[in-house]
Amino acid sequence: MRVLAVADSDSYLKWAACLLADLPPDPATRLAVVRTPIAPSPGQIAAALSGTPAAEPLPQVLSARALRRAAERMRPDVVLVACTGPVVDVLVADVLDGLRPRPVFVTGLPGISVPATEKAWLFRSGCDLFVVHSRREVAEFAGIAARLGGGGTIGLARLPFLRPRGAGRDGLPARPGGGDRVVFATQAKVPGPREERERILHALARLAAGRPDLDVVVKLRAWEDERQTHNERHHYRRLWRDLGEPGRLAFETGPMHEQLARAAGFVTVSSTAALEAVAQGVPSLVLADFGVSAEMINLVFEGSGLLGTLDDLAGGAFRAADPAWCAANYFHPADADDWTDRLAALVTGPAERPRSLLDGPEHAAARRRARLRVEVPPHMLRAGYRARRRVRRYLRALT
Numbered sequence: 001m002r003v004l005a006v007a008d009s010d011s012y013l014k015w016a017a018c019l020l021a022d023l024p025p026d027p028a029t030r031l032a033v034v035r036t037p038i039a040p041s042p043g044q045i046a047a048a049l050s051g052t053p054a055a056e057p058l059p060q061v062l063s064a065r066a067l068r069r070a071a072e073r074m075r076p077d078v079v080l081v082a083c084t085g086p087v088v089d090v091l092v093a094d095v096l097d098g099l100r101p102r103p104v105f106v107t108g109l110p111g112i113s114v115p116a117t118e119k120a121w122l123f124r125s126g127c128d129l130f131v132v133h134s135r136r137e138v139a140e141f142a143g144i145a146a147r148l149g150g151g152g153t154i155g156l157a158r159l160p161f162l163r164p165r166g167a168g169r170d171g172l173p174a175r176p177g178g179g180d181r182v183v184f185a186t187q188a189k190v191p192g193p194r195e196e197r198e199r200i201l202h203a204l205a206r207l208a209a210g211r212p213d214l215d216v217v218v219k220l221r222a223w224e225d226e227r228q229t230h231n232e233r234h235h236y237r238r239l240w241r242d243l244g245e246p247g248r249l250a251f252e253t254g255p256m257h258e259q260l261a262r263a264a265g266f267v268t269v270s271s272t273a274a275l276e277a278v279a280q281g282v283p284s285l286v287l288a289d290f291g292v293s294a295e296m297i298n299l300v301f302e303g304s305g306l307l308g309t310l311d312d313l314a315g316g317a318f319r320a321a322d323p324a325w326c327a328a329n330y331f332h333p334a335d336a337d338d339w340t341d342r343l344a345a346l347v348t349g350p351a352e353r354p355r356s357l358l359d360g361p362e363h364a365a366a367r368r369r370a371r372l373r374v375e376v377p378p379h380m381l382r383a384g385y386r387a388r389r390r391v392r393r394y395l396r397a398l399t
Helices: 010-021 042-049 064-074 085-095 118-123 135-148 194-210 236-242 256-260 273-279 310-314 323-328 339-348 364-373 378-397
Strands: 002-007 028-034 078-082 104-108 129-132 153-156 181-185 215-219 250-252 263-268 284-287
Touching (some): 002 010, 002 064, 010 028, 010 078, 028 064, 064 085, 085 118, 085 378, 104 339, 118 135, 129 135, 129 339, 135 153, 153 339, 181 194, 194 215, 194 236, 194 310, 236 250, 256 263, 256 273, 263 273, 284 310
Parallel strands (some): 002 028, 002 078, 078 104, 104 129, 129 153, 181 215, 181 263, 215 250
């Protein structure tokens, strides 16, 4: 089986590389990065692929035109489109459309996808297989698919970077033997306001002052001059300088698994890295001071036993995840995964292209007919078409 995987940002690149590692032995695979405004730097690429089979050699960064040529030469059976939604839509509907023989298009989301959104389904509705990572996510996206139509089948895969260092009899991770640092995993989008981010930094500084035996590390997704999947308006390193560096904090980038290997505690607002910490048995804390909501991307942590406050952080009150919550959210048994079986059936079965909700001739009559066929709100379709045009312009400009 020949598999071409293409990513557009650091988080999707890490996800794609780990997902490729879950395929049967010896597939002919190629991993590439498509050149967009959020394409990762060489340092980000190396960090994203650290510890994966795809770490050497580093993948090429290709223009859309070069990606098409590479696909025509390779003639892949499968294309894993590990990209943000609008880029998935443009690659499948335009850049890679018309490949012969037509490959199976696989896509998905690289982290927490609760609650499931119509927007995520809309942009990926031209793909044959949509991969998510918990039974709850499968159920929620299946509901959206039944309501809106479009798209292919939905597959389940345990998040591929959730590899516990040691598991107990119940399959949950055993506690590690300690560590010498507390790791705060930052995010670009949440919390948004400057003052809320400053409150986090002050709480981390209070922890560092009270625990001189621990290194307190702000784990950055990128340095200030590097791009991320989402734009970060208030970068933590810059805020710390603006505050006059009132304490003892370290700022680092690099692979998360290397940080967690030394962690005595882990904290975040809602990062997927919290799941990595749980998998490695690192006592953790998910900050709820700024709300628990879809906007804060932390609804999934309700009932986890991990929600806490900045005062808990300053006091070092980390905790273990609830086993029942783990079983329902991302830590299902490995034999429940079905995405590779679904992929194999698609590769060997009769070709039947799924209907994209944004597909078809680009004229008003076709769009009106599409709205009659599915219950997609008109404003969502308009937003989808605008995003598609914007990404097309990006890809042409960067060719």
